[in-house]
Amino acid sequence: MSHSPRTKRAATVAASAVTALALAVPAAQATPPEPTLRDAAPHDLEIGSAVWGKNELLHHDRKNPRQFQAILGDEFGSLTPENDMKWAELHPEPDVYDFSGADAVVAFAKANGQEVRGHTLLWHSQNPEWVTEASASWTCEEARDVLEDHVRTVVGRYAGEIYEWDVINEVMQDDWDAGGVRLRTEANPFLKACSVDPVGLIGDVFRWAHESDPEALLFMNDYNAEGINTKTDAYYELAQELLADGAPLQGFGAQAHLSLQYGFDDSMQANFERFADLGLKVAVTEADVRMPLGDDGEPTAEQIATQAERYDGLLQACLGVPACTSFTVWGFDDARSWVPGVFPEGYATIMTEDFEKKPAYFALLDGLTDATPGRSPRTPPGLNR
Numbered sequence: 001m002s003h004s005p006r007t008k009r010a011a012t013v014a015a016s017a018v019t020a021l022a023l024a025v026p027a028a029q030a031t032p033p034e035p036t037l038r039d040a041a042p043h044d045l046e047i048g049s050a051v052w053g054k055n056e057l058l059h060h061d062r063k064n065p066r067q068f069q070a071i072l073g074d075e076f077g078s079l080t081p082e083n084d085m086k087w088a089e090l091h092p093e094p095d096v097y098d099f100s101g102a103d104a105v106v107a108f109a110k111a112n113g114q115e116v117r118g119h120t121l122l123w124h125s126q127n128p129e130w131v132t133e134a135s136a137s138w139t140c141e142e143a144r145d146v147l148e149d150h151v152r153t154v155v156g157r158y159a160g161e162i163y164e165w166d167v168i169n170e171v172m173q174d175d176w177d178a179g180g181v182r183l184r185t186e187a188n189p190f191l192k193a194c195s196v197d198p199v200g201l202i203g204d205v206f207r208w209a210h211e212s213d214p215e216a217l218l219f220m221n222d223y224n225a226e227g228i229n230t231k232t233d234a235y236y237e238l239a240q241e242l243l244a245d246g247a248p249l250q251g252f253g254a255q256a257h258l259s260l261q262y263g264f265d266d267s268m269q270a271n272f273e274r275f276a277d278l279g280l281k282v283a284v285t286e287a288d289v290r291m292p293l294g295d296d297g298e299p300t301a302e303q304i305a306t307q308a309e310r311y312d313g314l315l316q317a318c319l320g321v322p323a324c325t326s327f328t329v330w331g332f333d334d335a336r337s338w339v340p341g342v343f344p345e346g347y348a349t350i351m352t353e354d355f356e357k358k359p360a361y362f363a364l365l366d367g368l369t370d371a372t373p374g375r376s377p378r379t380p381p382g383l384n385r
């Protein structure tokens, strides 16, 4: 499947909607359809959302599933399976794969003319029990075999259907972890088994993925990776090492899980630029902006306004770098956000539980609308990047 030129939502959808409206009401009273994020986005930038295929597309676990799906299809040009392509979901037993959730996301995307970001192939979290148990005694050779089989099976199955893959996720420790910023050779079972040469293993994971789907852009991805800091310095070094070794690394993703408890790192665009200067694409892969809420569970007016500014700051850093190919929010409504389950914070997404658009939504819409050729450094339509 060819990914370019990127198709904006089929004009026929809008046309048929207009026809239906015209039949229903006199033309003078017909209101034009509201603009959407995907329609406002520059032609060389995908605006995406995470979606949990098993819960939201197959089983409809949460409220207003029809409205949720309508918005998901209308507003976004790209989908990331929030959990469906992780090991625990996809590969629950050594010889058992369950593609149901992932297939549902890919099918929904196809039906709605959307791209899919694959997430993720090598991570220390959400691994099935059999991996955790077996890894205690793995040799590096055994770990490599298990990983190679998984990568080739999964990437091969969706070859041609995925435009970007988060190949490695959160492989770097944080400042505050024991040992500081360095590869997670303890928490990640595969890197642990191959701790003698973890970079060699990572390079091979990129090679296996590339051989299985030569069209997909292959990314490294992490949180706390927005600005220039010790963690992104380590990624910058890792990227150079992998590229020098000929590994098909093609992108750097900053997750962008922000909280209003902390400031905004103004070095984000400069960080993206240094990775772009290495020849990589860059992306905002999991944006949300959470905040501590009052006793009534509500944000203040000031928090709501600051949240909109933060979303805009993330978007502008991406828009300012032509190599930024996608901007994905980690879910678009508060009812489905991962945040309240994990933090005593909330209100992290761009729409309320009832799909009311927040100022953060309009900040994104305005930012995308303004990013037309001539008013931003993005490539004019028709020119190859």
Ligand code: 9MR
Pocket: 082, 083, 125, 126, 169, 223, 255, 286, 338
């Ligand atoms: O949103 C995901 C949530 O439903 C899962 O329970 C959680 C498990 O770790 O993973 C969440 O997604 C994470 C993503 O895969 C990687 N970056 C951090 C995201 C939020 O935790």
